[in-house]
Amino acid sequence: SQTIxxxxxxLVQPVGSPLSLECTVEGTSNPNLYWYRxxxxxxxxxxxxxxxxxxxxxxxPQNLSASRPQDRQFILSSKKLLLSDSGFYLCAWGVGGYNxxxxxFGPGTxxxxx
Amino acid sequence: xxxxxxxxxxxxxxxxxxxxxxxxxxxxINNLQWYRQNSGRGLVHLILIRSNEREKHSGRLRVxxxxxxxxSSLLITASRAADTASYFCxxxxxxxxxxxxxxxxxxxxxx
Numbered sequence: 085s086q087t088i089x090x091x092x093x094x095l096v097q098p099v100g101s102p103l104s105l106e107c108t109v110e111g112t113s114n115p116n117l118y119w120y121r122x123x124x125x126x127x128x129x130x131x132x133x134x135x136x137x138x139x140x141x142x143x144x145p146q147n148l149s150a151s152r153p154q155d156r157q158f159i160l161s162s163k164k165l166l167l168s169d170s171g172f173y174l175c176a177w178g179v180g181g182y183n184x185x186x187x188x189f190g191p192g193t194x195x196x197x198x
Numbered sequence: 199x200x201x202x203x204x205x206x207x208x209x210x211x212x213x214x215x216x217x218x219x220x221x222x223x224x225x226x227i228n229n230l231q232w233y234r235q236n237s238g239r240g241l242v243h244l245i246l247i248r249s250n251e252r253e254k255h256s257g258r259l260r261v262x263x264x265x266x267x268x269x270s271s272l273l274i275t276a277s278r279a280a281d282t283a284s285y286f287c288x289x290x291x292x293x294x295x296x297x298x299x300x301x302x303x304x305x306x307x308x309x
Contacts, residue, residue, distance in 0.1 A: 116295055127286065128241075128299040135295055143296075174240055178297075185229060185290070187297055189240035 086111035090175050090190035097197055103148075103162040105193050107175030110156065115177040117158040118187065119150055122172040134158060170197045204287060204300040212308050217274040219303040221287030222267075228292045230263055232272050235284045235302075244272075244285075279309045 087110045097103060109115055116135050120128040130143045132150035140150050147166060151159045158175060175190040204221045211217055221230070229248045233241040247254045247263045247270070254261045260273040274281055287300040 118297075120299075125304075127301040130296060130298075133295055141295075172238075176241075185246060186231065186243045187233075187241075187288070188243065189233075191240050192238075194238070 086177075086188065088175060088177055088188055088190040090173075090193055092193060093191065094194045095196070097165050097195065099167055099197055100164050103160070103165050103169070103195070105160040105173055105175075105195075107158040107160075107190055108156055109158075109177045112156070112177070112179070114155060115179065117152060118176040118178070119158065119160050120174040120176065122174060122192075124171075128174065132160070165197045167197050170195055204285075204303045206303060207301070208304045208306070210306045210308065211277060213277060213279055215277055217277050217281070217305055217307070219272050219285055219305070221270045221272070221300050223270075223287075223289045223298070223300075224268065225289075226291060227265075227289040229290050230261075230270050231288045231290070231297070232259075232261060232270075233286045233288060233299075235286065237283075241286065274305075277305075277307045279307050281305060282307045 089108045118133045119131040121131055122128050133141050134152045137152055137155055147162050149161050173193045173195055176187045178187045227249055229246055231246045232244045234244055235241045245256045245259055245261050247261050249265055258275045263270045284302045284304050286302045288297045290297050
């Protein structure tokens with residue numbers, strides 16, 4: 085069966101510090117991978133998605149970046165965090181391909197920037 | 199940007215009652231999905247309905263889709279305290295690879 089891992093679960097970082105959040109998927113090959121951010125009590129904002137190794141599509145121009153160094157690994161990074169980067173970050177995967185359906189979400193990372 | 203708008207934003211009902219929440223969207227879709235999110239957790243997929251379907255059932259869940267009105271509804275029958283969560287709709291259009299989520303409905307079921 086498929087499993088998605090995210091770490092860390094919680095993170096408190098000072099403004100201006102770097103960020104690296106990691107997501108890995110097990111039990112599937114060539115998944116579509118996604119990073120979302122959710123502000124408190126709000127909906128999901130799509131940040132990045134990837135349909136293959138090394139391929140990244142960005143939805144929101146900001147100080148965040150994403151990379152997919154391996155088929156089932158998706159990394160969200162920042163060189164210098166802003167206060168506005170605080171939020172709940174969710175990684176998700178979907179079956180690869182043109183007609184992908186259901187998304188499966190990781191447990192999320194709660195990021196607080198002080 | 200968020201395509202979906204859900205209403206109500208918040209709903210409070212007694213255990214045993216039915217809960218109905220609605221989702222509207224703006225563009226053509228291939229499918230629409232409903233997810234549940236417990237506080238501080240990731241989202242869990244509940245049910246998917248395709249654009250050529252009008253109604254779908256799964257246990258106590260009933261989903262309808264009206265593509266002419268670009269709207270969907272989720273009905274939870276005989277609600278339980280454990281149904282307390284936020285519920286989101288998400289739409290998918292083939293070839294875009296993207297899911298567009300609604301703003302969510304916060305459901306509280308009182309025991």
